[in-house]
Amino acid sequence: DAKTTQPNSMESNEEEPVHLPCNHSTISGTDYIHWYRQLPSQGPEYVIHGLTSNVNNRMASLAIAEDRKSSTLILHRATLRDAAVYYCILRDRGAGSYQLTFGKGTKLSVIP
Amino acid sequence: EPEVTQTPSHQVTQMGQEVILRCVPISNHLYFYWYRQILGQKVEFLVSFYNNEISEKSEIFDDQFSVERPDGSNFTLKIRSTKLEDSAMYFCASSGGGFLNEQFFGPGTRLTVL
Numbered sequence: 001d002a003k004t005t006q007p008n009s010m011e012s013n014e015e016e017p018v019h020l021p022c023n024h025s026t027i028s029g030t031d032y033i034h035w036y037r038q039l040p041s042q043g044p045e046y047v048i049h050g051l052t053s054n055v056n057n058r059m060a061s062l063a064i065a066e067d068r069k070s071s072t073l074i075l076h077r078a079t080l081r082d083a084a085v086y087y088c089i090l091r092d093r094g095a096g097s098y099q100l101t102f103g104k105g106t107k108l109s110v111i112p
Numbered sequence: 113e114p115e116v117t118q119t120p121s122h123q124v125t126q127m128g129q130e131v132i133l134r135c136v137p138i139s140n141h142l143y144f145y146w147y148r149q150i151l152g153q154k155v156e157f158l159v160s161f162y163n164n165e166i167s168e169k170s171e172i173f174d175d176q177f178s179v180e181r182p183d184g185s186n187f188t189l190k191i192r193s194t195k196l197e198d199s200a201m202y203f204c205a206s207s208g209g210g211f212l213n214e215q216f217f218g219p220g221t222r223l224t225v226l
Contacts, residue, residue: 102156
């Protein structure tokens, strides 16, 4: 999988929007951008994924740069339950692999 | 909402012993996975399983490890002759099929090797 770069940690105030960045300058045309998160003492949890267009679901929005070299996960109103490590993962559809390759992710702290 | 379950939640074993970690994936899922996370480190892929056989495995998944789907519901990870460095959280996951299907993770089994 192509490499991603995320900040080690970020802080947000409760009920404020949060923008979690991810750089993936070596992304290929068949790489999908996936986000998972891991709440404390739990297994990872799927958040969202996209290829080229921005995506929205009930948990978050994913904004993908036009050149696809970066993306941003947007939590519209952070809650205490959103405190977690967020992982940006590239998955190459052409590689025939279903495994997820986790990096260190961004640890999000939410301040009440 | 369907979920992946894992038992036990915590397993303590002596070095050299064999352990079996159990998982019940979501019932209509076709792909099954094991990952592990050593304390303070990244989540690492171990193995994926589809159609009753291993479809992918990492370098970590050597002859010490094996997986099995003994019946229609359980998915197990066996670790033979455990070592101190096998101490980790082991997560089972399942997905419905298709590359883009999300993987659903269980709560994990904490394995402590003494």
